[in-house]
Structure formats: structure tokens, C-alpha cells
Amino acid sequence: AGGVGVGGREPRRRRALVFPLPFQGHIDPMMHLAGALHARGLAVTVLHTRFNALRPGRHPEFRFVEVPDGVPANVAAAGRIIDVILAMNAAMEASPAPVLAALVSAMEAEDQEAAEGEGEPRAAACLFIDGNLLAVQRVAAALGLPTLVLRTGSAACLRCFLAYPMLHDKGYLPPQESNLDTPVPELPPLRVRDLFFSPVSSHEKVREVLARITETVRNSSGVVINTCEALEAAEMERLRGELAGLPLLLAAGPLHKLSSRSAGSSLLEQDRSCIAWLNARAPGSVLYVSFGSLAAMGAGEFQEVAWGLAGSGHPFLWVVRPKLVRGCDGVRLPDGFEDAVEGRGMVIRWAPQQEVLAHPAVGGFWTHAGWNSTLEGAGEGVPMICRPDAVDQMMNARYVQEVWGVGFELEGELERGRVGDAVRRLMEGAEMRERAKLLRRKMADCCLESSGSSQIAMDKLVSYILSL
Numbered sequence: 001a002g003g004v005g006v007g008g009r010e011p012r013r014r015r016a017l018v019f020p021l022p023f024q025g026h027i028d029p030m031m032h033l034a035g036a037l038h039a040r041g042l043a044v045t046v047l048h049t050r051f052n053a054l055r056p057g058r059h060p061e062f063r064f065v066e067v068p069d070g071v072p073a074n075v076a077a078a079g080r081i082i083d084v085i086l087a088m089n090a091a092m093e094a095s096p097a098p099v100l101a102a103l104v105s106a107m108e109a110e111d112q113e114a115a116e117g118e119g120e121p122r123a124a125a126c127l128f129i130d131g132n133l134l135a136v137q138r139v140a141a142a143l144g145l146p147t148l149v150l151r152t153g154s155a156a157c158l159r160c161f162l163a164y165p166m167l168h169d170k171g172y173l174p175p176q177e178s179n180l181d182t183p184v185p186e187l188p189p190l191r192v193r194d195l196f197f198s199p200v201s202s203h204e205k206v207r208e209v210l211a212r213i214t215e216t217v218r219n220s221s222g223v224v225i226n227t228c229e230a231l232e233a234a235e236m237e238r239l240r241g242e243l244a245g246l247p248l249l250l251a252a253g254p255l256h257k258l259s260s261r262s263a264g265s266s267l268l269e270q271d272r273s274c275i276a277w278l279n280a281r282a283p284g285s286v287l288y289v290s291f292g293s294l295a296a297m298g299a300g301e302f303q304e305v306a307w308g309l310a311g312s313g314h315p316f317l318w319v320v321r322p323k324l325v326r327g328c329d330g331v332r333l334p335d336g337f338e339d340a341v342e343g344r345g346m347v348i349r350w351a352p353q354q355e356v357l358a359h360p361a362v363g364g365f366w367t368h369a370g371w372n373s374t375l376e377g378a379g380e381g382v383p384m385i386c387r388p389d390a391v392d393q394m395m396n397a398r399y400v401q402e403v404w405g406v407g408f409e410l411e412g413e414l415e416r417g418r419v420g421d422a423v424r425r426l427m428e429g430a431e432m433r434e435r436a437k438l439l440r441r442k443m444a445d446c447c448l449e450s451s452g453s454s455q456i457a458m459d460k461l462v463s464y465i466l467s468l
């Protein structure tokens with residue numbers, strides 16, 4: 001049944017279900033997508049796990065349904081993303097009934113609303129899933145509910161996943177100490193060391209997770225990538241060839257710019273006192289330092305970062321979240337550090353990052369190059385030092401440096417002198433700053449209402465949903 005009502009009435013509002021993977025970097029883009037769909041007249045139901053559960057009270061415009069995730073307590077406590085993904089999928093495959101019940105309840109809720117006199121039925125048109133939720137896709141397929149995949153990484157990253165079997169066949173993978181710097185001409189400008197790895201999970205587990213993502217993508221009724229033409233026109237073009245069988249493949253990002261939703265999906269409390277602190281700083285003077293929600297460093301590296309920032313001479317705002325130091329639950333700053341940086345440095349547990357990056361006082365971003373952080377930094381025209389830790393961060397850093405030229409990777413050992421040098425190079429360099437401003441303008445054009453490529457992609461997406 002088409003989405004157009006009988007007798008020439010307005011298209012009927014339909015409902016989209018969304019099911020993010022329960023990690024910060026996956027939740028945020030899905031909730032922004034939900035916000036963008038809602039703004040275009042669709043009703044939205046969010047499915048979420050108990051692990052890293054969302055707070056429905058913060059999103060009164062959405063309906064919420066909890067799905068039992070089956071993640072064993074010890075795996076949840078360790079919080080390793082690859083293990084959580086595998087455990088969730090395994091539990092849902094072993095016992096699909098709870099997921100089935102949650103999906104049915106999410107789909108049926110609509111008709112109930114209509115029966116209670118709250119408007120027409122807004123039947124569930126489709127389910128957006130994170131690419132890591134193959135088990136959920138299988139249950140949806142059994143119900144005849146089409147799934148669309150939201151890819152929360154870059155287009156280049158999806159190309160890398162699709163290429164993973166070929167990269168093994170050609171001997172690039174598994175990586176060897178001796179081939180880390182070997183270029184991969186099939187995926188320029190990546191080197192072997194930039195392909196997708198995890199320091200805490202075996203290569204075989206990574207391979208399994210990526211193979212499942214590829215299967216989910218290929219089985220889907222469409223894929224939305226949180227990227228834009230200004231960043232990845234060539235990668236999108238190649239993907240369109242590589243995934244020619246897909247009914248829909250869209251670059252509709254950066255999603256946080258297409259949705260007016262704010263930080264309601266933050267798992268940690270954001271410390272807003274940093275905004276007043278930034279207000280008192282000169283334009284472009286502050287380095288914002290954050291390594292995202294999962295990346296961790298050794299205790300020695302943490303000391304070097306601290307003293308490197310102190311020695312750089314530049315003002316900084318540093319996010320030191322609990323568990324930033326590997327093996328420690330609470331992090332203690334080095335003795336004497338606070339006195340050394342008084343008035344020049346601020347340390348907080350968790351920032352309102354998008355607002356911080358958009359603040360005029362911020363002139364540089366030291367990031368782990370998670371894809372959301374990369375999009376957020378590039379989207380605000382802030383040049384970046386990249387210190388990738390794992391997964392897709394190495395390739396994001398590579399694009400920042402080699403393709404967009406809006407930053408550079410800090411490679412090798414973390415040592416205070418090298419940290420200070422990198423900070424000065426970033427904060428005092430003019431060229432990267434100029435390129436970053438240019439890139440911001442191009443990205444903003446993608447998000448322009450009516451004529452921007454990402455807005456057009458979003459319109460196409462909504463028409464497609466209404467046609468399902």
C-alpha cells in the first residue's frame with residue numbers, strides 16, 4: 001500500500017521504527033536521524049536495550065519500546081563494543097522471541113492510538129537498524145517489516161568493510177608488523193595500519209563483526225550513511241557501484257545538522273560550566289581535547305598528555321571521562337598539574353561537544369577521530385590533531401590529513417614535548433585553519449534547506465519510506 005491517502009488527501013503520516021546500537025557514537029546519529037524524520041512528519045518509535053538504556057523522558061515526541069538484549073552482565077560491565085555486539089546478536093539469534101515481541105508491540109502500538117481516537121493509523125513503514133544488528137534484521141524480515149541500515153561511520157569505512165574479504169585474499173590482512181605501512185591502492189589513501197582493527201579484540205572477532213555488517217547492508221531495503229558529498233563524493237560514487245543492487249543508498253549527513261535535536265541522548269551528564277569558561281576566552285584561542293566515549297590510554301600516556309598540554313602554552317578544555325585511563329575507574333590528574341595550568345586549562349568529565357566545537361573561542365580540536373567527532377569538528381571548521389585508538393579512527397585520521405587537509409595525525413609515542421609541539425603546530429598554523437573554514441562552508445552547503453545534497457537525500461528517504 002502506498003503512502004498516499006485515498007481521495008487526494010495529504011500523504012498519510014507513517015511511522016518509522018529505529019533501533020540504535022547502544023553505544024554513544026551509534027545512539028547519537030540514530031537519534032538525530034529520528035529527529036530529522038520526525039521533523040518531516042513521520043512518527044517515530046525508538047527500540048532500545050537495557051544495556052546503556054535511553055531515557056524516554058528526554059524525548060517526549062518519540063515512543064519507546066525496550067528490547068531485552070541478553071548481554072551477559074560480565075560482558076556489559078567490560079563494555080568492549082565488539083564483545084557486546086557479538087553477545088547481543090548471539091542471544092537474539094538463540095532466542096528471537098523477545099525481539100519479535102518488542103517489534104510486534106512497536107508496530108501495533110499505532111493501531112491502538114488510532115483506536116483511541118488519536119488520528120489515523122500510522123502503520124510502521126520500516127525499521128532503521130544499526131549495521132551491527134543482523135539478528136534484529138532477521139526477525140524483522142520474518143515479520144515482513146523492511147529494514148534500512150544507518151551507517152554511523154564514513155562511506156570510506158563501509159567500502160573497507162565490503163573489501164575485507166578481498167583484503168584477506170590479497171594478503172594485506174591479517175596485518176603483520178612488517179606490512180603496517182604498506183599502501184592499499186584499492187582503498188586510497190589507506191595503508192594497512194589504517195584498516196579496521198581493535199586492540200582489545202581478536203582479528204577473527206573483528207572479521208566476523210564486519211562480515212555480519214556487510215550481510216546486513218546487502219539484505220537491507222536501503223542504506224543511509226552519516227556523511228555528505230562535501231566530504232566523500234568519490235567514496236559515495238564508488239559505493240553506488242559496489243552496492244548497485246540496493247534500492248537506496250544515501251549520504252544524508254552530518255545528521256546532527258539536519259535535526260534540531262540537542263543532546264538528549266547523552267549517556268553521561270554534560271558539564272555546561274565550560275561554556276561560561278569559553279565565553280571568557282579570546283576567539284580561536286582554545287584547544288578542545290576529547291577522546292570520545294570509549295578510547296582509553298595507559299597511565300603513563302595520560303601523564304604525558306597532561307604535561308604536554310600544560311607545556312604547550314595554549315588554553316585548553318580537556319574532557320577526562322571516567323575510564324579514560326585503561327584499568328582505572330576514577331582518573332586522578334597528576335600532582336601539581338592544576339596549579340600549573342590555573343586560569344589557562346579546564347578539565348571536565350563530559351562536554352556538550354557540539355556546542356563546544358561551535359563556540360567561537362575554540363580554535364583547535366585534539367580528537368581520537370571517531371567519526372562523529374570528525375564530522376562535528378569538520379562541520380564547525382575546527383582544525384584537528386588526530387590520535388586514533390582503534391576501529392575506524394585510523395582511517396578517519398587519514399582522511400583528515402591526506403584528503404581534506406584539515407589536520408594531522410600525531411603518530412608514535414605520546415611524549416610531553418611532542419604533544420606540546422603538536423598543539424603549537426595546530427594552534428599557530430594558518431593553512432589548516434583556512435582549509436577547515438572552507439570545508440565547513442562546503443559541508444554547510446550540503447545541509448542547506450531545499451538545495452543541499454543531504455537535505456535532498458533526506459527528502460528522498462522520506463518519499464521512499466512513504467512508498468513502502
Ligand code: UDP
Nearest residue numbers: 025292293294319350351353370371372373
Ligand atoms: N561527546 C560528547 N561529550 C564529550 C565527548 C564526546 O557529547 O565530552 C560526543 C560527541 O559529540 C560524539 C560522541 O560523543 O557525538 C562520540 O562519538 P565518536 O564517533 O566521535 O566516538 P566514539 O565515542 O564512538 O569512539
